[in-house]
Amino acid sequence: MHNLPKLLKKFMSLRTSYLSCIFTLILLSPLQAQVIDKVVAVVNNEVITLSELNAETAEIKHKITETAPADQQEEAMAEAREGALNSIIDKKLIAQKAKEARVFVSDEEVEGTIAGIQKRASLSREQFIEELKKSGLSFNTYQNNIRSQLLQRKVINYDIRSKIVIPESQIREYYEKEYTINAQDGEYYLLQIGFDWDKEEAGSKEKTLQFAKRIHAIAVKGQDFGALAEKYSTLPSAKDRGDIGFFAIDDMSENMARAISPLKPGEVSNIIESPAGYQFFKVLSGDQNNSISKAPYATVKEVIQAKLFEIQMQKDFSSWVKELKENAYIQKL
Template sequence: MAIIRTARSASRAALMALALAAGIGWHGPALAQTKIAALVNGTPILSSEVSERQGFIRLTKRKTISTRQALDSLVDEQLLLQEAKKRGLTISEADVDERFTAIATNMKLSTDQLGQALAQGGASSRTFKSNIRNQLIQRKLLPALVKAKSAVSEQQIAAAMMERKQKGESRSYRFVLQQMVFVVPAGSSPAYAAQRKNEAEAFRKRVNSCEAAVAGARGMRDVAAKPQVIRLSAQLSSSMRDQMGGMSPGQTMPVQQSESGMEFVVLCDKKDAPDDSALRNEIQNELAGKASEDEGDRLLADLKKKALIQYR
């Protein structure tokens, strides 16, 4: 199991799920009487923690995991926490509380309200804070495990670049992009947001160049043209890179909702970028990430061999 990953903050989908749980007042199943589910080098994992982990995954990732899967993930986390402690890597409660408060604030909730939303979804503040602590520990533990970027050899990078070229995936472009924003103020009704999306979509269909988009926006209410930006293929997400690769200047991307409102991107210019440096950097980062995961998996496997894990 690849337990060590680059730590990420709670996703927008996770936050929305929690907010939804708070709004509809859905209650998860009542917890059974708490008992010890496992001992990891003498440290107990309680059955209530297992149930809450299942609720947390169901609420934030919209999927169901078995009791054993939840227990195994808690065992893995405990092993990593114990190893981090041996290496002198600790996370203070203040750091965890600060991150928990920041997430609640981002959702426009108090910490108590966030805790209630978690409880209504079958999880708890304890579970969420445990997840935060584990992510913060991983951030500290990963650099101590492997200097992945320097560990990737030039031969590995060259081989991967050659494979991309043989598959025809290596063509790189230099894009000039214009982002158009139909502002939707925070707190607006869903009906108003839908109206703005329709307005943005109607405007997008009339656009045939970046100049036309900027000129048209001048006469419209609460419509902004952001400064043009230059992006190389390797700097874009794979889906956006694929879409942009098949577009011509003057064409537009679909309307998307953002924190500012309804947005779409106009392709102003597109040229071949013969420089392989962006592709090389992308491949190096991919290989480095894989090296980190592999090293983390090896560490976890080694810890399991040495650990005394007792399932009850």
Template sequence: MAKLRRSLIALAMVLALASVASLSAAEQSKPSQDKVAVVNGSAITRADFDRELMYAQERLSGTGMQLNTAQLTQLKKNVLEQLIERELLYQESQKKGIKVDQGAINEQWRTLKNRFPSEEDFSNTLKKMNLSEKAVKSQFKRNMAVQEFIGKEFAEKITVSDKEIKAYYDSNPAVFKQPEQVRASHILISVDPKGGPSRKAEALKKITNIRQKLQKGEDFSALARKFSQCPSSAQGGDLGYFTRGQMVKPFEEAAFALKSGEVSNIVETRFGYHLIKVTDKKPESIISYKDVKDRLGQYLKEKKVQKEASLYVQKVKEKAKIERFLVEEK
């Protein structure tokens, strides 16, 4: 489960980076169907648009939202306008003479690669998305230029007072509620849904034997390292802290019903059979103002920066020459 989650996060990062901005100005002789817009002479290609749209749809599907035809049409329009605005911000950064250090670009590339389980996984993901190292690094460069521009033009000039921070904290108590948390370890014997009854019976037998070892006093962490088929086995089965809604329902219900130090009976989920040990519990609480002040101040500053940048780009947009070629399919 953890490996899958890391891969999805890494993939989402690639998708986001792939959609930062168009790679280069397309030749004006190319037909309009190869591009969805031209901003002051620089093209936003259909490929850029499709990647950004795919990322937006991935985010929405992750929330369980299914788009109807009208919502999809609106999403496409929103995506196009976001790409146009990013292109305008990049153009503004270049007018200000902002340069990006190649070493910083290379470091971002290494960081991205390290988010994948292996070099092969990383290469395969780029191939599936029709992206090259040169293309991704080009987009890193554009993104970093825009970030530096926003920093110099807005972030460095905007402040948030202690009074503003405290007022927000006092006016939004629900935001600072920390839900009940459980820290748990587990031992998983996975079950292939296509394996049939015999494979399921075999997995149940294995987890039953492990449970018997626990009942005889053997160490949970050691057994998890030896037998668990989850990547968390490397940490003795430790999954860290989690709240309700983060795990599949049967797992969640069993974990939150246990007291600290207790081990569950065998729990079945779509992943297979689990034995769960709760190692700590934290009741619902309110995060103190002292603990959240610095992060809250940064959040409020970012909101101000976003607002100022949005107002700025709208003014630039009004003066820009923008041609849109996106046609809704019938």
């Protein structure tokens, strides 16, 4: 224990010597200063150079120059460079972690990824490179970015993703919170399908009624009411799959109240006539049942699980990177 201060002092001395060597190389001569890149940060035993930082900020610099007011460009660029430097530090740490875990990305994997992106964009390699140039990116920088992304994905899969488990209870809890609605006493949660007739067209009213009867019969048989509303209804609620939310009996017209009040959740009303057409409703919750689910649990379980997994991934990744930084030697110069 008594040797600890000496060991720490020796360690810091070695770090200082390492940095001194870097600066000595940079300042050897004017000619060499042009050849040897300026060091902007040190991450463990690796350096980040000015050219790396410039490459990382090329695209955002291009955007700032084009869009930011002249008097704000300097401040915006300073923020962008700081963010880019932090990003490079993260990449260095992840690359070091990957090397430690013997995780690598081959040239073939990088090329395959770029080829896929290029194919989806329907561009030749020459066109693709030209589009990158317009954004301020060289193809070499883009390749390095793709390699970093693939490496990060592999390390995350190895070190984080494989350890995440989303329990059933957590999925259920999210479902109850996000997919369940509680009505006030006496309120009905309704879906609506309706059809307006053309008052200028002879026979339009009768045609509209016959069409309403056809769609009503399909709905009564149990077909997806929301899908029917979205496809056939001419009312504004069609864009919301017929969802018109909560209504109290006192807020309904006499015809509507008479059609709705006897119904139980899940039942479809008779067709009623409105001033401009015909409509009918599906009751999702009534005054004796104040809870309604937006979708059956089984149909959204996988979606919820994926969402919760992604949320947990982001949390674990942030904690993982934070821990990497705390255990690393990082010096911005």
